[in-house]
Amino acid sequence: MPAGLSFLLSNTDLNARGFGVRAAFGSVAQAREALAAGTVDFVGGALGFDTGGPASLIAPERVDFSPAATPATVDGSVVAEVSVTPDSVHRERVVRALDAIASGAAEKVVVARSLGASLTRAVEPAELIGRFTATAGGSTVFAADLSAAPGHDGNWLIGASPELLLRKRGSILQCVPYAGSAPKFDAGGRPVPNAAEELSRSAKDLREHAYVVDYLRDLLQPLCSRIAIPDRPQTISTNHVWHLATPITGELADPTITALELAALLSPTPAVCGTPTEAAARIIEEVEGPREFYAGTVGWCDAAGDGEWVVSIRCLELDSSRTRVSAWAGGGIVAGSDPDAEVAETTAKFQTVLSALADADRPVRADA
Numbered sequence: 453m454p455a456g457l458s459f460l461l462s463n464t465d466l467n468a469r470g471f472g473v474r475a476a477f478g479s480v481a482q483a484r485e486a487l488a489a490g491t492v493d494f495v496g497g498a499l500g501f502d503t504g505g506p507a508s509l510i511a512p513e514r515v516d517f518s519p520a521a522t523p524a525t526v527d528g529s530v531v532a533e534v535s536v537t538p539d540s541v542h543r544e545r546v547v548r549a550l551d552a553i554a555s556g557a558a559e560k561v562v563v564a565r566s567l568g569a570s571l572t573r574a575v576e577p578a579e580l581i582g583r584f585t586a587t588a589g590g591s592t593v594f595a596a597d598l599s600a601a602p603g604h605d606g607n608w609l610i611g612a613s614p615e616l617l618l619r620k621r622g623s624i625l626q627c628v629p630y631a632g633s634a635p636k637f638d639a640g641g642r643p644v645p646n647a648a649e650e651l652s653r654s655a656k657d658l659r660e661h662a663y664v665v666d667y668l669r670d671l672l673q674p675l676c677s678r679i680a681i682p683d684r685p686q687t688i689s690t691n692h693v694w695h696l697a698t699p700i701t702g703e704l705a706d707p708t709i710t711a712l713e714l715a716a717l718l719s720p721t722p723a724v725c726g727t728p729t730e731a732a733a734r735i736i737e738e739v740e741g742p743r744e745f746y747a748g749t750v751g752w753c754d755a756a757g758d759g760e761w762v763v764s765i766r767c768l769e770l771d772s773s774r775t776r777v778s779a780w781a782g783g784g785i786v787a788g789s790d791p792d793a794e795v796a797e798t799t800a801k802f803q804t805v806l807s808a809l810a811d812a813d814r815p816v817r818a819d820a
């Protein structure tokens with residue numbers, strides 16, 4: 453790691469890196485005040501799933517927007533042992549979400565399972581950044597020091613998210629929500645025929661997707677003088693999963709609203725929480741237990757209020773000993789969701805993290 457790297461958000465458009473820590477903030481409100489007062493001119497870091505709860509945001513000593521991160525050579529597997537929420541437990545969680553939906557308590561609930569891995573040796577954040585950069589082409593690689601949040605001292609959140617929560621440059625705002633997914637490969641590693649075509653025609657997935665677009669339209673329309681939302685989603689692929697995605701562009705009526713304020717306003721979207729938000733979050737807490745930084749957002753905001761935030765999925769939390777990681781994968785449940793398909797979808801989503809940890813020739817499977 454370049455000495456003192458304290459934050460990273462890197463994709464083909466922009467490579468934002470922070471070095472050193474000038475100030476740390478444990479909540480959105482503290483960081484927003486420091487930016488507004490002009491005491492800091494850049495903050496980067498992570499907001500939790502509950503954006504009103506703990507955050508870990510820092511103002512680096514130095515910020516660099518140089519192009520392109522360097523992929524590392526993925527030099528052998530670092531996985532000693534993996535354990536995952538069993539398929540049967542995840543299936544049961546999906547059934548509980550379906551029951552809650554059938555009772556009218558919510559319309560969509562995003563249910564996740566977790567993975568824990570012990571590593572063969574201490575692995576520093578820089579190596580994981582290089583591994584995600586090498587294995588998750590096309591996604592945004594991110595890394596945030598979680599030390600400003602209670603209980604996360606020395607931990608890092610590192611991953612490769614395909615999903616742009618928002619990008620703000622001046623008065624122009626872009627969001628690219630994802631929802632509706634299909635694995636690209638079956639359990640035996642063979643490509644699933646027609647997966648993308650079937651996803652683009654699946655009434656269940658289009659419905660699942662529409663909740664996210666409707667939520668963003670409702671929140672953004674009052675803030676925008678102009679907004680363009682395509683009628684139909686596109687089909688987009690990561691290395692392991694097909695997704696439905698809708699690129700949204702808006703012009704902010706009041707461009708002084710900052711990227712940090714927008715991130716706190718929009719996150720968590722129904723792509724990772726559900727509809728209605730509060731009811732879905734309550735069901736998630738009952739079914740999974742508390743979520744912390746998974747399914748929140750990671751990004752940055754500068755003194756002009758510009759910035760970029762991705763949804764914190766396809767990521768892991770590295771602990772302070774550097775020898776243990778935790779990761780999560782979830783999927784949206786709506787009436788008609790199939791528990792077995794949800795198990796397969798979360799297994800495929802775990803492959804982003806497992807590929808980064810594994811030997812390129814010997815992939816680790818989530819059910820290993």
Ligand SMILES: C=C(O[C@@H]1C=C(C(=O)O)C=C[C@H]1O)C(=O)O
Pocket residue numbers: 562564615630631632633695723724763765766780781782783784785801
């Ligand atoms: C919740 C996750 O992914 C989200 C859920 C999706 C879905 O339900 O289809 C698709 C993309 C993401 O918005 C995850 O990867 O853990």
